[in-house]
Amino acid sequence: MASKYFSAFLNSSIKLEKGKVVSFIPKKTIEFSPGQFFLISFPKGFRGFSFPLIVKKSVVFYLNNKALNDSYELPKYVGLIGPLGKGFPKPLGKRIGVLVEDAYIMAALALRDVINGKIAYFTDNKDLGLMFQLMKIGDSVVLPLWQFRFSEFSSVYIIGSIDFIKPFLKRYGVKENIIIASLSKVNCGLGFCGSCILRKTGKRVCVDGPGFRLSEIKEWAKEVIYEP
Ligand code: FES
Missing domain, CATH: 3.40.50 (Rossmann fold)
Structure with missing residues (x-):
């Protein structure tokens, strides 16, 4: 699956204990396999790699506080580059x-x-x-x-x-x-x-x-x- 650039806008942000869960609605449909990751880039702010999860129509990232502190106001738009990598190998057995x-x-x-x-x-x-x-x-x-x-x-x-x-x-x-x-x-x-x-x-x-x-x-x- 070739990497693509996507732009997305902020849907919601839920602050959890040590990090922040942010969900963005992409302008285009994003497809990826489990274990593939994205470069997520905020204008004038944080840039880092993170694993996504699709929940309904949103793409959800868990962002670490080390990179994104409380004083940083989340912008409305972000850029996403991905999917990157091949993802996870399949497991052996069922447990x-x-x-x-x-x-x-x-x-x-x-x-x-x-x-x-x-x-x-x-x-x-x-x-x-x-x-x-x-x-x-x-x-x-x-x-x-x-x-x-x-x-x-x-x-x-x-x-x-x-x-x-x-x-x-x-x-x-x-x-x-x-x-x-x-x-x-x-x-x-x-x-x-x-x-x-x-x-x-x-x-x-x-x-x-x-x-x-x-x-x-x-x-x-x-x-x-x-x-x-
Ligand atoms: S992170 Fe640069 S080659 Fe993998």
């Missing part, structure tokens, strides 16, 4: 666990569209449960991270910053049924700058990912595991 960090909850919610069956979400972010209520999603469960047990799942997605993912890699090792996704290293988002290359694999997160099975990026994952 799916998803470990997710704050700013990635939209990606975790979008995952439901590639999974046939029930998902257990593990997060320390209370907003995810709230999003479930707002969107009336009733068939999946949300649990705190400490309740996660690797052996209970046929596939596990770990979605968040590299700092969030790292301790799980160290704990569980390089397994075929672990899929990771992160935008931590993404800078240009278009495959030019090389900042997102996963060492020793030649894979670019922004073009080849952002979701990868660990078996595809073994050399990188092993290095991360042995980092101090």
Whole structure:
């Protein structure tokens, strides 16, 4: 799916605990696969990458407070470039666990569209449960991270910053049924700058990912595991 530029206007903004959920109505229909992401650009303000979710006719982003502080007044119009990347690989089996960090909850919610069956979400972010209520999603469960047990799942997605993912890699090792996704290293988002290359694999997160099975990026994952 080729990237396109879209303009969109602000529909609503709901402030959650650590971030802001903003919803925009695009002028044209936007299509993307779960795990694909967008560059979102506000005039004279924040520019960053984020995962979208379509709710009715709106495209919804979860924006981190680090990038968008309270004093910044949301403009009426935004520019969106995407979809970027290939999205998420499909899971193995039907028992799916998803470990997710704050700013990635939209990606975790979008995952439901590639999974046939029930998902257990593990997060320390209370907003995810709230999003479930707002969107009336009733068939999946949300649990705190400490309740996660690797052996209970046929596939596990770990979605968040590299700092969030790292301790799980160290704990569980390089397994075929672990899929990771992160935008931590993404800078240009278009495959030019090389900042997102996963060492020793030649894979670019922004073009080849952002979701990868660990078996595809073994050399990188092993290095991360042995980092101090
Ligand atoms: S972010 Fe520039 S090449 Fe991927």
